[in-house]
Amino acid sequence: DVVLTQTLVAQPVRLGDQASISCRSSQSLVHSDGHTYLEWYLQKPGQSPQLLIYEVSNRFSGVPDRFSGSGSGSDFTLKISRVEPEDLGVYYCFEGTHELTFGSGTKLEIK
Amino acid sequence: EVQILETGGGLVKPGGSLRLSCATSGFNFNDYFMNWVRQAPGKGLEWVAQIRNKNYNYATYYAESLEGRVTISRDDSKSSVYLQVSSLRAEDTAIYYCTRLAPYWYFDFWGPGTMVTVSS
Numbered sequence: 001d002v003v004l005t006q007t008l009v010a011q012p013v014r015l016g017d018q019a020s021i022s023c024r025s026s027q028s029l030v031h032s033d034g035h036t037y038l039e040w041y042l043q044k045p046g047q048s049p050q051l052l053i054y055e056v057s058n059r060f061s062g063v064p065d066r067f068s069g070s071g072s073g074s075d076f077t078l079k080i081s082r083v084e085p086e087d088l089g090v091y092y093c094f095e096g097t098h099e100l101t102f103g104s105g106t107k108l109e110i111k
Numbered sequence: 112e113v114q115i116l117e118t119g120g121g122l123v124k125p126g127g128s129l130r131l132s133c134a135t136s137g138f139n140f141n142d143y144f145m146n147w148v149r150q151a152p153g154k155g156l157e158w159v160a161q162i163r164n165k166n167y168n169y170a171t172y173y174a175e176s177l178e179g180r181v182t183i184s185r186d187d188s189k190s191s192v193y194l195q196v197s198s199l200r201a202e203d204t205a206i207y208y209c210t211r212l213a214p215y216w217y218f219d220f221w222g223p224g225t226m227v228t229v230s231s
Contacts, residue, residue, distance in 0.1 A: 035215075037215075037216045037217075039217045039218075041156075041218070043156075048221040048223055048224060049156060049218070050221070051217055051218060051219055054213075054217040055215060055217075058215075060217070060219065090155075092155065094217075096216040100146075100158040100161070100174075101158070102156040102158065103155075104155050105156070
């Protein structure tokens with residue numbers, strides 16, 4: 001089984017600072033077709049999840065450029081530069097390469 | 112505008128069954144794979160089931176934890192997808208989301224979810 005490991009709570013950040021959230025997979029997420037199907041979703045309080053990043057580093061339509069994704073193989077990071085109040089919520093990584101697995105989520109808190 | 116709306120949730124006794132519906136509009140439903148994802152109260156997201164489109168013979172896939180108790184189906188004429196869940200347990204209590212899978216294998220649109228509560 002694929003396990004995606006995320007820290008439960010990110011290091012509290014001040015508004016305007018950068019936040020970094022990590023996601024580590026128990027297996028490489030490189031698909032046999034050469035793509036890496038690693039995504040990031042944000043679930044704001046009381047809302048459905050929303051897609052931020054797909055295939056490691058591609059921003060979804062309408063997502064601000066202060067969100068960026070990076071990584072390869074089994075180690076991935078979501079960075080949020082200049083955190084704003086509307087960025088609060090729980091961030092989930094997700095792999096579509098193997099078994100369609102979500103990470104356990106990382107809550108972004110403001111200092 | 113893409114719209115997704117789940118219905119059919121409610122209070123069910125343990126051992127009972129439920130059929131959730133997901134009505135969609137605003138896109139060519141026939142082209143897409145559809146999925147159900149659930150979230151227990153205060154917990155994370157869990158992928159539940161997927162149904163592919165006609166080009167893939169409506170192939171279905173299920174989370175191992177639920178296999179045998181869930182059935183996903185679709186009606187392309189109604190742009191709708193369904194989830195039948197049987198032998199319900201307390202741990203099936205969750206918000207069930209319907210979501211569209213885009214070609215690059217991401218969930219690009221989600222419904223607001225429907226709450227299922229399993230309790231006696």
